[in-house]
Amino acid sequence: xxxxxxxxxxxxxxxxxxxxxxxxxxxxxxxxxxxxxxxxxxxxxxxxxxxxxxxxxxxxxxxxxxxxxxxxxxxxxxxxxxxxxxxxxxxxxxxxxxxxxxxxxxxxxxxxxxxxxxxxxxxxxxxxxxxxxxxxxxxxxxxxxxxxxxxxxxxxxxx
Numbered sequence: 001x002x003x004x005x006x007x008x009x010x011x012x013x014x015x016x017x018x019x020x021x022x023x024x025x026x027x028x029x030x031x032x033x034x035x036x037x038x039x040x041x042x043x044x045x046x047x048x049x050x051x052x053x054x055x056x057x058x059x060x061x062x063x064x065x066x067x068x069x070x071x072x073x074x075x076x077x078x079x080x081x082x083x084x085x086x087x088x089x090x091x092x093x094x095x096x097x098x099x100x101x102x103x104x105x106x107x108x109x110x111x112x113x114x115x116x117x118x119x120x121x122x123x124x125x126x127x128x129x130x131x132x133x134x135x136x137x138x139x140x141x142x143x144x145x146x147x148x149x150x151x152x153x154x155x156x157x158x159x
Contacts, residue, residue, distance in 0.1 A: 011154030015048030018152050020145075021077040022053060023067045025084035027060040031133040035083040035119055035141030038134055042145040061086050061120060062097050065104030072112040079115040079148035080108075083141050085133065088124045098122045115151035119144025 022039060024032050036055065044050055054077070056067045061084035068080050082105055088094040101120060109116035119141045123129040131137040 009154055009157050011150035013046055013149055015043045015046040015149045018048055018078045019076060020053045021071040021080040022055045023064050023082050024055060024057050025061045025064060026057050028085035031085040031129050032083055034133040038139030038142035039081055039145035042142040046149055061101050064101055065108060068105060068108055068116055072108060072114055078152045081117050081119055081144045081148050083119040085121045085129050087129055115148055117144040117148045
């Protein structure tokens with residue numbers, strides 16, 4: 001840590017009192033349901049209340065930014081977590097989806113001033129999706145929830 005700076009802002013890892021919105025894609029639900037479980041587990045383990053988590057389901061990952069925007073517009077949530085799985089097929093379709101969803105989510109967070117975290121798995125194959133949804137390489141839903149917790153607390157400390 002640099003001792004010469006005047007003030008340092010950091011987000012605590014406590015979810016107490018935070019209201020979360022989570023948007024889940026139904027496509028590849030086998031994996032997305034595990035991402036949701038991971039996100040909820042992290043929130044509860046960090047002092048959050050499962051009753052203060054609202055979940056919206058959309059057909060696929062491409063529709064996630066639309067539902068995130070609707071959630072943000074209600075002003076009921078301190079953070080919104082986006083969860084989905086896009087697996088590369090024989091065409092470049094997955095790349096287009098991933099790019100548009102990432103750009104849309106980043107834009108929404110900036111537009112509304114509310115943390116929006118990216119919990120999408122962008123896998124080249126089924127094995128990678130399995131690894132990132134709670135098996136070998138952790139759970140990207142839990143990672144997105146942890147980032148949301150930290151960002152809410154960081155935002156609150158800067159005000």
